[in-house]
Every structure is written in C-alpha cells, then in structure tokens.
Amino acid sequence: MFIIENKLMYHLKTFIEDQQAFDLEQLEALIQDGILLEDILVEQDWLKEENILSLKSIIYNTSYCDLRNETLDFNLANIIPEKLAIKYNMVPIRLVENSLYIVMNNPLFLPAIEDVNLITGYKIIPLVGRNKMIINCISQLYLNVQEEDSLLEQEELNENKYEVYNTNQGVINQFISAIINQAIKLKSSDIHIEPFKNFIQIRYRVDGKLRKARQINRDNLNSIIICIKVMGNMDITENKLPQDGHLDYKFNNEIWDLRLSTLPTNYGEKVVVRLRQQNVKSYSLQQLGFLQMQIDVVESLIKQKSGLILVTGPTGSGKSTTLMSIMNILNMPTVNIVTVEDPIETTLEGINQVEVNEKKGLTFEKTLRATLRQDFNVLMIGEIRDKITAEIASSAALTGHSIWSTLHTDNSISAFLRMIDMGIDKFLANQIIKGVIAQKLVRRLCSICKQRIILKQPILTLNIGDEVYTHKGCSKCNNEGYIDRIGVYEILIPRLHLKNMEYNQAELEVIAQKNGLKTLFQNAIELVKSGITSIEEIIEVFGLGGDFN
Ligand SMILES: [Zn+2]
Structure with missing residues (x-):
C-alpha cells in the first residue's frame, strides 16, 4: 500500500x-x-x-x-x-x-x-x-448531513480538514428533485420538511406511516424554502404566514400533482408536499382487496340504475381511491358520469369533473344543484358533508339516478345512521341507500420475509394451533416487514341486513350480523388467516392495543 x-x-x-x-x-x-x-x-x-x-x-x-x-x-x-x-x-x-x-x-x-x-x-x-x-x-452529496448525536464528531471532522462548503442553489434544486423522486419511488403520499434547532428533518409518509428519510444541515433551510416557493409559485418574501402552492411534476413520463404548503414554526418554515398522481391508475376490485364474495356484491351495486351508495371510512382509509376506481369501472361511452368535488383529487379521462370554488361563489350546494339540471346517469359527490348535501343526494337518488358519495364514519351502520341524523327519514333511507361500503387499510406483509407462526394461545378470534404470519423485515421491504396496503371492507345492504329499523345502533349491529353482515374486523381476520397481513397490524389498525399488550 x-x-x-x-x-x-x-x-x-x-x-x-x-x-x-x-x-x-x-x-x-x-x-x-x-x-x-x-x-x-x-x-x-x-x-x-x-x-x-x-x-x-x-x-x-x-x-x-x-x-x-x-x-x-x-x-x-x-x-x-x-x-x-x-x-x-x-x-x-x-x-x-x-x-x-x-x-x-x-x-x-x-x-x-x-x-x-x-x-x-x-x-x-x-x-x-x-x-x-x-x-x-x-x-x-450529503449537504453536510448531520445526525442529532454526532454534532461532536462533526467538530472533530472539521479539525481533520473536512471542510464545509457552501452549497449553491443549483445543488439545492437537484437535491429537492432527488427527494421528490425518491418519495415517488417509495410510493409516499407526503413529504415533510421540518426545521429543528440543529438540523432539518425530512420524512416521507409511506403506507400511512411517517418514516425518517434523512437529516440535513440547518444552513440549507433558506435555500430549500426559496427553492420550494419558486417551484410552487408562492411569495418568496412572505415567511410569517402559511402559504399554499401547486406544481405539476413530471417523473418517469407520469405527471404528479404536488400540493405544497408552508407553515411558520418556531424554528422556521415547515413544508409539506402532498403527492398525487394525475390520471391515477385505477384499480380493479380485486386489486383494491375486495374478497370474491364482496366483488359480486359491489358489481351488483354498480349495476343499480338508481339509489345512493356510500363509501365510508376515516381519513386516509382509501375511500376516494375505491370510489374513483368504481367510477372508472362505470366509465363507458353509454354512461354519463358527473362528479362534484372539493377539490378534484385525481382526474379521470371521459368523466365530467366539476370543482367547487367557494371563493368565486360556486358553493358545494350551488354546484350540486347546477349539476342536477344536467343530464347524467351517475353522479359522484365528493362527500356528503351536511343536511343540504344529504337532502340533494337522496332526492336525486329517488329520481332515477345512481349517486355515489363518501362519508366519514368508522363502520357501515354508523354511516347509515349518520344519513338519518342529517334529516333523511329512516324508512326512506332504507329504501334509497342501496349499499354502504366501509373500509380501512391494512399493511400487506412482505412476501419475501414474512414468517409463519403457529399460535400457542388464542388471540382476537384466532385459536391455538392456527397458522398465521408475522412481520420481519428484509432489503426488499426496507426492513419494514410490509409492502403496500390493502383494503378491508364491510358491505352493508340495508334491504337485506336492516329489515327492521326500530332499534339503536348497538342493536342494529347485532341484527345486521345475524342477517349476514360480515364486519370489517371479521374480514380483517380473514386477511390474517390467508397470510396477507399480521395480527400486530390488525391490533394497531383497529386500536385494540390496550386489550392485548
Ligand atoms: Zn421483507
């Protein structure tokens, strides 16, 4: 040597x-x-x-x-x-x-x-x-990356003639693009760029969870914020007020819709970038995670010529992906589909999408009423948010239109009851609501590294001796043990499951199950049994931690 x-x-x-x-x-x-x-x-x-x-x-x-x-x-x-x-x-x-x-x-x-x-x-x-x-x-390359606990070592390195160079704006632009590209590759929904006292933290939201991507030197904060504001057409001189911006971003010949927002914090402006793919690939019912029996039910709902069909779930449960995929299945030359959304999240070829614009006086109600005067077969309403929307949706459903919309509830029966709370007569609700699809997303076990276990004690509704899989982690899944998420569904058909309306919610839930409703939880257990997800994931997603830890 x-x-x-x-x-x-x-x-x-x-x-x-x-x-x-x-x-x-x-x-x-x-x-x-x-x-x-x-x-x-x-x-x-x-x-x-x-x-x-x-x-x-x-x-x-x-x-x-x-x-x-x-x-x-x-x-x-x-x-x-x-x-x-x-x-x-x-x-x-x-x-x-x-x-x-x-x-x-x-x-x-x-x-x-x-x-x-x-x-x-x-x-x-x-x-x-x-x-x-x-x-x-x-x-x-590392933009003088520092780890929280290595500041001391950094000083030693400086003594060792490791010089800290000023990065120029061109390097920052490249860096931001690299961050966005990587987020897209990892299928992230959001990028968080957060300033702290000694560093800037970059995190990606992947499969619903925030993951640390890297930390970089605080000295780069100003250049990064300016770069992002320029990209999003925001005011670069304003740093005391939150701002929103938008950018069409091209990656691998696909266009991504980036919504940029800044928020002043005590350590400087924080940036969140939401990534949405335009002309989103829509999924088949199978890809969305519907079980074969459920696919038959959803297909029969899709064939309904009139009535109201609701997709419900908490924020981030994938209900708009489900709804848009169903719209895509419905999308045929002979069917006229109109959507009213606030805002339009993904664009679909061949569908008339109308965006609500409150600032210009185009309120949700006005937009809906104007849309109703148009000739259409299927109307998708982004969300039923109040009594007026509920009333418009149900009267349109009564007059020979197929109406699809979303609600924000934990299960199908509470969505049904929410409609009644919003002023729809319960017997009318039972007649016009053809189906309620409730959903949650669970992470899918990495097929490379998942590990088989035989249960030694009963857990949830599983028994001793049942064969299930647990997560481990490998290079394929970034050591997470999971890749992607899949929907778990519960489909309520009021006509079948809720024949008698004279009960409270708890009683209705029992009755519906007696009449054949398979609940979200029961279907999630099916996914555990078939090795698609793990017990740990179900406990987390269904918030059962307290009972089982
Ligand atoms: Zn793996």
Whole structure:
C-alpha cells in the first residue's frame, strides 16, 4: 500500500524537480498545512486535473473518474452512510443493477471496499479520483448531513480538514428533485420538511406511516424554502404566514400533482408536499382487496340504475381511491358520469369533473344543484358533508339516478345512521341507500420475509394451533416487514341486513350480523388467516392495543 502511495509521491516529486518553475518554498508551506501534493499541483495550476487523474489511474491500475463531469445522484446518499464516505474519503457515483461505482482517493484500500460491500450488499467497483474533488462531492452529496448525536464528531471532522462548503442553489434544486423522486419511488403520499434547532428533518409518509428519510444541515433551510416557493409559485418574501402552492411534476413520463404548503414554526418554515398522481391508475376490485364474495356484491351495486351508495371510512382509509376506481369501472361511452368535488383529487379521462370554488361563489350546494339540471346517469359527490348535501343526494337518488358519495364514519351502520341524523327519514333511507361500503387499510406483509407462526394461545378470534404470519423485515421491504396496503371492507345492504329499523345502533349491529353482515374486523381476520397481513397490524389498525399488550 505504502509502496504505491510512495510511487505516486515519487512521480509527483520527480515531475516537480523536472520543472524549474515551481516556487519550492510555497510548495513546502502548503505541504506543511497538510494539503496533499496532488491537490496543490492542480489548484496552483501546475498540473492539469486530467494529468493527475491519468497518472493516478496508471499507478493504481484502476480507471479514473473526473468528478467535474459527474452529476451527483442524491439517492446514493442513502446507500453509503456519510460517516463511511468521510472515513474512507469516497463518493458513490452510480448504481448499475447490482454494481455500485465509488470514487476513491485510494481505490486499492481493501478494508474500505470490504466495509462498503458489507454495508450495502452491492458489488463495489472502485474508481480513482482526486482527493479534494472527492471531499467536495461528499459535502455536496450529503449537504453536510448531520445526525442529532454526532454534532461532536462533526467538530472533530472539521479539525481533520473536512471542510464545509457552501452549497449553491443549483445543488439545492437537484437535491429537492432527488427527494421528490425518491418519495415517488417509495410510493409516499407526503413529504415533510421540518426545521429543528440543529438540523432539518425530512420524512416521507409511506403506507400511512411517517418514516425518517434523512437529516440535513440547518444552513440549507433558506435555500430549500426559496427553492420550494419558486417551484410552487408562492411569495418568496412572505415567511410569517402559511402559504399554499401547486406544481405539476413530471417523473418517469407520469405527471404528479404536488400540493405544497408552508407553515411558520418556531424554528422556521415547515413544508409539506402532498403527492398525487394525475390520471391515477385505477384499480380493479380485486386489486383494491375486495374478497370474491364482496366483488359480486359491489358489481351488483354498480349495476343499480338508481339509489345512493356510500363509501365510508376515516381519513386516509382509501375511500376516494375505491370510489374513483368504481367510477372508472362505470366509465363507458353509454354512461354519463358527473362528479362534484372539493377539490378534484385525481382526474379521470371521459368523466365530467366539476370543482367547487367557494371563493368565486360556486358553493358545494350551488354546484350540486347546477349539476342536477344536467343530464347524467351517475353522479359522484365528493362527500356528503351536511343536511343540504344529504337532502340533494337522496332526492336525486329517488329520481332515477345512481349517486355515489363518501362519508366519514368508522363502520357501515354508523354511516347509515349518520344519513338519518342529517334529516333523511329512516324508512326512506332504507329504501334509497342501496349499499354502504366501509373500509380501512391494512399493511400487506412482505412476501419475501414474512414468517409463519403457529399460535400457542388464542388471540382476537384466532385459536391455538392456527397458522398465521408475522412481520420481519428484509432489503426488499426496507426492513419494514410490509409492502403496500390493502383494503378491508364491510358491505352493508340495508334491504337485506336492516329489515327492521326500530332499534339503536348497538342493536342494529347485532341484527345486521345475524342477517349476514360480515364486519370489517371479521374480514380483517380473514386477511390474517390467508397470510396477507399480521395480527400486530390488525391490533394497531383497529386500536385494540390496550386489550392485548
Ligand atoms: Zn421483507
């Protein structure tokens, strides 16, 4: 090892001695400062970058990489931890299938290559680069990433000639794009950029859960906020009031609708980016997670020529995805579909979507009444939010239209009763409400790493000896043990399940089950039995923690 480094020094020194033009005193002083000879020669313009690189390439018998020509891939910052990059003075430059190309000052230093191979699992292809260029790239790639507990180490690193460079706006733009691209790849619904006292935290919401993506130096906050405000067409001079912006973002030939919002906090402005895909791929009933028996029921609801069908669930339970997918199934040239939404969340080809605009006086009620005067077969109302909407929906349902809408309740019977609370006569409700689909989302176990267990004690409604699966975590699922989410449904058909209305909610729930209603919980247990999700997930989603921990 030292022999090779000495060889480089020898060549460089011979080169210097051959050139009489050098100021040897100055050279001596720079070397005293701990600056590497190769960096001095280039920075003093005594040697060209490519000459040093060719020389190093010959001496180390390794291809070189001229980092001046490389565009940094910020996603690689997640593959090699910053500490390791600094420790071995290396920068990851590209990932091609299973091979990770890294540029190193000394590409023959095997312990470094072994460490990176061990940590990343990739085949490592080392390239040689110039010391100072590598240091520059590390500081750009990680935007001086700091971890909460490593501030002390950071100071030590600074003493070790690890310089903190000012990042320019171009790098910040690239960084923001990389963050958005990665969020899209991970199927995130939101990105949170949150300033704290000593750092900025970036988190993604994936499958309903916030996940830490990375922390970066607070010094970048201003540039990041400005970059986002420019992207979202917001006022860059306003930082005391919350702002909203919007951006059409193209990634992999698909358009994403980004809603940007800023909120001033005590440590600066926080940013949330909501990601929605335009022309969203709609899903088949099977993909949405309906069981075969339920698919038959939903298909019969879809065929209804009149009546009201409700999709209900808490926020983020996937009810608009279900509704939009059903609209897509209904979407045929012979059927005229109109939607009234506030706001339009996803656009669908061939459907007339109307957006409520309260600011311009186009209230939900006005928009609905205007829509009713149009000729249509199917009307989708974004949400039944009050008595007026409920009344308009039910009278339209009575006059030969198929009306679909959402409510915000925990199960199907409470949605049915909510309509009655909003002034719909209970016998009329029983007649016009053709179905209520209640739903929740549960995480789907990673099929690569899920682990089979045989129950040794009864839990929930499962028995000793039942075979179920539990989560573990592997590289495929980012160590979460789960990939994606799937819907659990309960479909109430009032005509079948609620023949007699003279009862309270608790009694109605018992009656409906006697009449054949399968509840959300019962169907969730079916998903556990078929190995699609885990007991832990059901306990969490159904809020049963207190009873079972
Ligand atoms: Zn896995």
